[in-house]
Amino acid sequence: MSEVYAARRERLRERCAGSGSAAAVVSRPANVRYLAGAAPSGAVLLLGRTEDVLVCGRPPGEEPGAERPDAGLRTHVLESRGGDPVVAAAGQAAAQGAETLAVEEHHLTVARHHALTSVAPALRLADLACGVEQLRLVKDEEEISCLRIAAEIADQALGELLESILVGRTERHLALELERRLVDHGADGPAFPTSVATGPNSGRGGHRPTDRRVEEGDFLSVCLGSCYRGYRSEIGRTFVIGTSPADWQIELYDLVFAAQRAGREALVPGAAYRDVDRAARHVLDAAGHADGLPPRTGHGVGLEIDEDPQLAPAAMGKLDACVPVTVEPGVHLPGRGGVRIDDTLVVRCEADGGPELLTITTKELLAL
Amino acid sequence: MSEVYAARRERLRERCAGSGSAAAVVSRPANVRYLAGAAPSGAVLLLGRTEDVLVCGRPPGEEPGAERPDAGLRTHVLESRGGDPVVAAAGQAAAQGAETLAVEEHHLTVARHHALTSVAPALRLADLACGVEQLRLVKDEEEISCLRIAAEIADQALGELLESILVGRTERHLALELERRLVDHGADGPAFPTSVATGPNSGRGGHRPTDRRVEEGDFLSVCLGSCYRGYRSEIGRTFVIGTSPADWQIELYDLVFAAQRAGREALVPGAAYRDVDRAARHVLDAAGHADGLPPRTGHGVGLEIDEDPQLAPAAMGKLDACVPVTVEPGVHLPGRGGVRIDDTLVVRCEADGGPELLTITTKELLAL
Structure with missing residues (x-):
């Protein structure tokens, strides 16, 4: 794997050089992990003029099971506890003869930025902006296979x-049980807090589980994901409790299902983000649900559960092959409940079989 | 409760005025919650010249069970999703006629700081520094009673x-079961990731549970806490598995117990942080365990699990009454395991009975 990380750092180095910085300090944890193979708590990566260094506040991988950083990368552990790895990395950049240092201004606090300025006043600080996030957009097959396993675990x-x-159990308990099962099946942990929503809560995005118990006739919507080797999947399904769904439940389910299918089918390389969103959104709009729709119908996933691209009406950009995204439209009727259906898919060109569905649990309306 | 939050904001306003700022934007979530009663995701608090406003990216308390912000505080929800509440709050501060705006430079990113400057160029930005964190140090009795409940839940x-x-079960499973039980007993959730460490892992601070199974003769150390109404407790205990502990286990346990007791007994109003640390640390040093001791033997708790004060050799400051802290010395012998004992206590003066122990589970060496 060492070459993979080295190649990623090389691509970032080219970008930095292109904008006039010979060195950069990467501090956002998911970005550090992407470039160094691990992100021990607080560690930052110096992309140096002569050498790259992972600067840590304490020895990485102390615990069994912790990720190991790229073996090809020098690791520097601060001697004094409480020192700031960003500041130490800037010192090393200056010692390597860098004149300009790019930093992640969207992650670094003002206070840490001041500390950099005072420790290396001759260093000109520039903005790396979302350079690493942009590299992370398109995944390699190794990354996709981690996402595939993460999705399988959640399906199980x-x-x-x-x-x-299910009847009589609370949202909280069901959520905890799902999280335990994720770990049972080999996940590092949940990819995000598991959402279980029953009855009037169902269909609400990001619903926080309450003590409400599952009742006959309820919609039950569940959204969960697992984290496997740092990669995070997402799946959402809605079920009905009891033998026969009511007519309004079947209608609403069919509608959201049609919207979700339209979104999935729009996932082709070259499609504008906003057009994918529109494909799903239009179905719900046309049925009179324009008000109260969520601001987006999907988003990228990877080392973070919420990455670019955003599938939203005002999003700029076009899909590439090998970009994993969620498609997750939903409708919530206040006081009654609703439906959300959420898949994780990888954009693939038609010759490769079209979008690859990672979350394979059925999307029929099951009556439980 | 509304008066409590208003009084906290008033104290902060006096501080700001003292340093020349008529307005401040508080962005760190625990600080927002302290001053506004709730911290909906991304929300910031404007401490204004003429009015205080909670500025949110989306309506707060949408979900059942979500905390409600102080009813006496105006809540402003941004109309466009994706806008930055910090920027909107700065705009309102300018509209209220503020010339200087204090911000939390230790929390605000450089990019958001730039955005503030461009939206309100006439506004002079100052640093609020850890002004709110300092107010949060000494707790009122309402806060302490939340901590007391949080500690009771973890004890249960x-x-x-x-x-x-326990024998044959993995660290991961025991940790998950503890977290489920916390929620069963009414916690909002775990205060931090539960640590369960067996055999050679035992006694390690912040150990991440692995798939190692509990065996006869192991030390088993557990560290957990619950979050109740936002307040976080911490308890750590070490047990021995099987009928009779080995001599080295009894010796090591007695030593750490003596260190922990010394730390607890040093908790009096006016004691220097470093002296509390030294009281516990000295016992372990004297027994030849100076190397490999953790950098601190305790820390404050409250709305965050790791607050000031730090009980560490170089910490500056003195304890006040009504400051809750942990006392948590430990020794880990590489390859063999170790012992950690961790309580949450509230500093009280002698007339009030001395330090109040919140975590009451026995500290005898139990053989399980």
């Missing part, structure tokens, strides 16, 4: 839950 | 675990 956890008795 | 969860069969 969800499948097991559906076989158990 | 731990007590139940001790009654179950």
